[in-house]
Amino acid sequence: MLTTHPIAQFRRNPNFYLLYDGFWFVACAVAMLTFWRTGFTSLIAGPSWWFLPAFPVLLFAFIWAHLIIHNCTHGSLPKAINRTLGEVLGLIVIVRFASWDVVHMRHHKYSDDRVKDPHPNYPSFWTTVFKTIVSVEQQLFQQYYDVWGDTPENHARESRRAKMSYGTNLVLLATWAWVLGPAFFLMVFVPCNLLAGLFVIHFNWSTHNGEAAKSIEDMRPVNLTGWRYQLGNKLFAGIYAHALHHDRPAIFNPARALAVEQATANAQQQTA
Ligand SMILES: [Zn+2]
Ligand SMILES: [Zn+2]
Structure with missing residues (x-):
């Protein structure tokens, strides 16, 4: 289990992703309950001058976290740590390892397919940013229908799963806010995560020929x-x-x- 590729579990079990995010939902809720019961106070108090130098360091670290998660989705690290490392880093960058894995495997299978690539690119970078944000969640749904069938029951299932995923995002963010303290969370952790996400989108756009492309027909890995x-x-x-x-x-x-x-x-x- 701790060495299995999430996409393999996704293909084996129709409830995999619901259970996966459900697991992290419960884990975060238990962590916060423990903080409350033990009177845990956040590690970092109010705004401080050192937030400024910490910002670029954390941004660099978050970009590397995405980079290592990417390698984990391809199983490029030793089998014993591949999944575990991907999971830990997936919690730090909020999006979680399984969604990175499911979405990225789909990108490799259908890269630059206008309909099936989960984050197809456009010559305009900002169009790509907007479409990526809208399309990734839709493509998680589509990936589910491709594997388990496009039926009304599965639409209802995926809508339950999406609610669980949003709920998991919220409790995960709340756990980080509690651990780090509201000032560091809002001034450093959240903006660094957003910028690292933007970096990943820019990476995807530029490496699919975004800068040179005149039309969507020119988008391809370069x-x-x-x-x-x-x-x-x-x-x-x-x-x-x-x-x-x-x-x-x-x-x-x-x-x-x-x-x-x-x-x-x-x-x-x-x-x-
Ligand atoms: Zn890749
Ligand atoms: Zn690519």
Whole structure:
């Protein structure tokens, strides 16, 4: 169970996602009840000058959390820690591991399909942001109907599941607010999480050719070059070599793999 891929459980059990979010709902509720009973006070008191330097550090950490979750969805980390690490980081970035996994596997299967890609890209970045926010939840529903059938009962089931997921978001956020204290939660934790989410959307848009694309027909995975993306590759484990990632998703640092490939091709050319 602790080493299983969430999407495999999703395909085996029609109630998987309801039970999964239900589990985290109860876990957060129990944590808050324990805080209340034990008189636990938040770790961080009122606003402080050090929130300012903490902001970029936490933002960087949250982007890395998404990056590692992404690798966990592809099983790129050792099997013993893959799922556990994905779950812990999924709670920190709020969205939770199973939804990252289900949505991302769908993205690889249907990338740039206008209807089925859970976050299809558009030449305009802000259109992509808006459509991504609307489409991801719809695609979670659609993924369920694709596996379990598009029936009225399943629509009712998914509507119950969505309510559970929203409820889980709320108790999870409330737990973080209690642990961190309202000032740090509102001034650092929430904005850093929103910006890290925006970074992920920008990453998805740019690596599906967002900057060069003139129309939606031009959207496809690309290996980005140029100094900004080279710097991005250094900071974020080669994520901008995204065409190579779509070819071989299990590689942890696709930019490094691409460089090795290009060096080998150059050497072969010279000997030919
Ligand atoms: Zn992609
Ligand atoms: Zn991927």
